[in-house]
Amino acid sequence: MRGIVQSIKGLLGGAPRKQSQDEFTEAARELHRFKRQPEERKKRIALIREELELPKLSFTHHGFKWRKWRWASITLINMLFVVSFHYDVQLVEGALTASRFVGFHMADLNSALQITLAHKHVVINLVIGAVTVGILWWLVGGRAFCSWACPYHLLSEWAEMAHLWIVGKGWIKGHPLDRRMRTVLYVVFALLALGTGYTVFESISPVGILSRALVYGVGVAMIWVGVLLFIEIFFVRRFWCRYVCPIGMTYGFLGSVAPLVIEYKLEDCLHEGECRQVCLVPHVLEMTKKSRAEDAVLSIGADCTRCGMCIEACPTGALNFKIRGSGGLL
Ligand code: SF4
Ligand code: SF4
Structure with a gap:
């Protein structure tokens, strides 16, 4: 319910709320802690560098x-x-x-x-x-x-x-x-x-x-x-x-309670922000910023147009279509 309220606030123009770590689920806290470990940080930075060295896709090719x-x-x-x-x-x-x-x-x-x-x-x-x-x-x-x-x-x-x-x-x-x-x-x-x-x-x-x-x-x-x-x-x-x-x-x-959503997985995210660059409504992807996701798996908010561009822009598959409540990804 809190997720729906936040999502509608975002739709109405409210700035994405930065939640304190106390409000995070244990799974999210654990993943954030893990990502902050020096070895994991290095790995993530190396992966981002690798990604940056790839021939840059133009905006027209994203998604x-x-x-x-x-x-x-x-x-x-x-x-x-x-x-x-x-x-x-x-x-x-x-x-x-x-x-x-x-x-x-x-x-x-x-x-x-x-x-x-x-x-x-x-x-x-x-x-x-x-x-x-x-x-x-x-x-x-x-x-x-x-x-x-x-x-x-x-x-x-x-x-x-x-x-x-x-x-x-x-x-x-x-x-x-x-x-x-x-x-x-x-x-x-x-x-x-x-x-x-x-x-x-x-x-x-x-x-x-x-x-x-x-x-x-x-x-x-x-x-x-x-x-x-x-x-x-x-x-x-x-x-x-x-x-x-x-x-x-x-x-x-309607989208705030729709069955079809875009799902975000914190574990797979490198936080480099490719998805936000292509999105029509980047405020819905606030949780993809470093240390912002309050849960390990989250649904993207009501303003999302289900265009799928973030899914293809994301190099690590952290975003996907999903039917709410179902186990499988589309
Ligand atoms: S599906 Fe489209 S509108 Fe929704 S978050 Fe992804 S890029 Fe943004
Ligand atoms: S895509 Fe069409 S209906 Fe949706 S916000 Fe733009 S003009 Fe309005």
Whole structure:
């Protein structure tokens, strides 16, 4: 339970809490002690040196296997809407925010919330659609929606590659913002819907804009998507997904209790931080820092998008997909 509370605090923008050694489990204390022994320290440093001497993988190669599957998944999910509309297949009608899948109502949770607040009226089909979608994304980890379905995630990943390349050249600096901004905006968007009777967020959400553009054609709203990508390339890494998007946050709440998680094993970790470098939400990997893990095995927090990039970035296999409560790793 404490883990879930911490994970939701992290989702809301809270700084990762540094626990005192007294709060660590005996297994974790023992592993930390072991890693501090001079011989073990030397071994670890030698391994890190060895790793640094390997030809450095570029950011584009990190997590490439999972990335290929994710890109295929995003393309497939979004193309279903396009193909259905253009060929009148009636498999999926609508866009990613609200649709009907072979006749069943489907609604993005955040869109359903915005519509309900704006119209101050509970539409039963919307509830059915939101619950159905909620259960589906809960099963695979909540924010898995972000990295496996969201069309903006794909563009934003490309923008991130460009951003990191330019930063690597030393031409610009990144400008990290306060993560609590997303929580404040979450409330602001909800109040705007409630106060204006209009789903303000939907008109500026690149997720809805892109999804509708794919199905019904490009409109002037795409300029806004271009502006966001410009900000992400030249100023703030993953600006929208890290600091603004309430959709990601809504799915994050589901992720805090989802069956599919990323599991961290302290014993296998070298603490050199490759995973944190590739992660969209590196605060969830705080336990991978030296002497920070409070248990020998931990689940990564609610904000994790289950993208799998940390798994492949980690040279020692300390991170893996896992079904909560199951013995085996995926
Ligand atoms: S945070 Fe929002 S825009 Fe980013 S991937 Fe998730 S749903 Fe898409
Ligand atoms: S912790 Fe790993 S799986 Fe989760 S978002 Fe970060 S890189 Fe992706």
